[in-house]
Amino acid sequence: MKKIESKERQKLKEQYPLLNKLISLEEVFWMNPNIEKFQTGIKKSPLTNDAVRDAEERLKRFAPYIAKVFPETKETNGIIESPLVKIPDMKRSLEQGYQQAILGELLLKCDNQLPISGSIKARGGIYEILKHAENLAFQHKMLTLQDDYSILDSDKFRNFFSQYSIAVGSTGNLGLSIGIISAKLGFNVTVHMSADAKQWKKDLLRSKNVKVIEYEADYSKAVEEGRIQADSDPTCYFVDDENSHDLFLGYAVAASRLKKQLEELEVTIDENHPLFVYLPCGVGGGPGGVAFGLKLLYQDHVHCFFAEPTHSPCMLLGLMTGLHDKVSVQDFGIDNVTDADGLAVGKPSGFVGKTMEPFLSGNYTVSDEQLYMLLKELVDTEGIHLEPSALAGMIGPTKLCNEGTDYLQKHNLKEKMSNGTHIIWGTGGSMVPEEMMTQYYQTGLKLSLEKQK
Numbered sequence: 287m288k289k290i291e292s293k294e295r296q297k298l299k300e301q302y303p304l305l306n307k308l309i310s311l312e313e314v315f316w317m318n319p320n321i322e323k324f325q326t327g328i329k330k331s332p333l334t335n336d337a338v339r340d341a342e343e344r345l346k347r348f349a350p351y352i353a354k355v356f357p358e359t360k361e362t363n364g365i366i367e368s369p370l371v372k373i374p375d376m377k378r379s380l381e382q383g384y385q386q387a388i389l390g391e392l393l394l395k396c397d398n399q400l401p402i403s404g405s406i407k408a409r410g411g412i413y414e415i416l417k418h419a420e421n422l423a424f425q426h427k428m429l430t431l432q433d434d435y436s437i438l439d440s441d442k443f444r445n446f447f448s449q450y451s452i453a454v455g456s457t458g459n460l461g462l463s464i465g466i467i468s469a470k471l472g473f474n475v476t477v478h479m480s481a482d483a484k485q486w487k488k489d490l491l492r493s494k495n496v497k498v499i500e501y502e503a504d505y506s507k508a509v510e511e512g513r514i515q516a517d518s519d520p521t522c523y524f525v526d527d528e529n530s531h532d533l534f535l536g537y538a539v540a541a542s543r544l545k546k547q548l549e550e551l552e553v554t555i556d557e558n559h560p561l562f563v564y565l566p567c568g569v570g571g572g573p574g575g576v577a578f579g580l581k582l583l584y585q586d587h588v589h590c591f592f593a594e595p596t597h598s599p600c601m602l603l604g605l606m607t608g609l610h611d612k613v614s615v616q617d618f619g620i621d622n623v624t625d626a627d628g629l630a631v632g633k634p635s636g637f638v639g640k641t642m643e644p645f646l647s648g649n650y651t652v653s654d655e656q657l658y659m660l661l662k663e664l665v666d667t668e669g670i671h672l673e674p675s676a677l678a679g680m681i682g683p684t685k686l687c688n689e690g691t692d693y694l695q696k697h698n699l700k701e702k703m704s705n706g707t708h709i710i711w712g713t714g715g716s717m718v719p720e721e722m723m724t725q726y727y728q729t730g731l732k733l734s735l736e737k738q739k
């Protein structure tokens with residue numbers, strides 16, 4: 287990829303003064319100036335409501351198979367879904383800690399508890415592999431729409447899928463998701479892992495017969511290598527985290543499920559009851575897909591914000607400059623080094639950035655220190671264990687109420703805030719080994735004590 291020349295860099299810094307704060311790794315809050323009314327924005331979208339419904343139907347067809355091979359999904363009849371819970375004690379703690387009232391109710395979407403791979407990647411990643419498996423089985427007349435898909439749990443199908451391979455590049459969580467489901471179906475699967483991927487994730491995958499290749503470089507390099515491997519082998523299918531519409535649609539299915547959960551909790555979302563959703567963002571597919579699905583359902587009544595580490599603000603950089611995947615944080619000397627697994631991405635998805643441009647409310651960054659302190663606080667107040675990246679959303683309501691007043695004003699939301707609902711998307715955590723989680727907690731505790739001094 288062509289590097290940004292220093293003259294152009296200088297020009298961008300003058301045009302977008304917030305860039306200087308990004309470069310000095312300060313936390314920032316950015317309002318998207320290109321947001322549009324849903325009805326005009328959706329006309330530009332490459333994806334439709336029908337595509338999301340199609341993905342939802344496909345996941346229903348696979349549910350009998352999922353329930354059979356992953357017994358932890360029996361209770362939900364093979365539907366991979368997570369709880370939505372109120373977190374009033376955490377809300378109180380945030381209000382005290384940051385001396386900032388949060389108007390409206392605070393809820394946590396617990397994707398850390400998603401079965402099979404314990405993170406948001408159990409949505410898009412698993413969906414894409416199921417779709418590929420279905421396509422292959424259809425092509426070879428081994429499966430019809432009328433079949434009970436639990437027949438896929440057989441040597442006949444495993445032998446069939448073993449003629450094919452799957453490749454993916456990942457910082458860890460996508461690899462877990464793709465690796466586990468692909469191996470279960472019988473595929474030969476290779477995960478290309480970036481340098482920041484955790485050892486326990488590699489070990490876990492190898493124990494499940496997944497081939498893991500390690501790189502010294504970051505996520506973009508791991509993806510590139512995966513793509514090269516797949517290109518040289520016609521039986522290999524590459525899961526393209528940077529461009530995949532299927533991943534995006536798998537994530538988008540979350541929205542209709544969330545709508546049901548909100549109704550069960552008797553939470554109203556309408557003109558006078560706004561919904562705010564805060565989503566940790568890496569390359570963009572996960573948060574983009576979920577936000578897209580939510581916009582289809584709630585249109586202008588939902589306001590979605592992406593959250594990124596101060597060291598990896600790739601989506602914010604791409605959206606703000608309009609350069610999308612033509613720019614990386616490294617172009618501006620930002621190191622892309624963060625403890626937030628899944629968010630250590632230097633170059634955003636161009637597809638997601640362009641698709642979300644009319645719909646996204648804004649974007650903000652958060653420091654690793656903050657993530658650890660929020661992690662500790664959520665354990666203390668609610669007894670919920672998330673991994674550091676999954677806490678990036680948690681500071682969103684505080685930032686919106688404090689730094690986002692222009693946004694609230696512009697969208698006529700000020701008077702409606704006390705009727706509103708904030709959902710923090712808790713994107714991962716349940717697979718993290720206990721001793722690792724204890725270390726995270728201790729780091730948060732230490733930082734909190736230092737802050738109090």
Ligand SMILES: *Cc1c(COP(=O)(O)O)cnc(C)c1O
Nearest residue numbers: 459568569570571572628713714
């Ligand atoms: C991957 C991931 C994200 C972000 O998803 P992207 O599709 O990369 O933007 C957020 N949180 C966790 C825990 C993740 O693993």
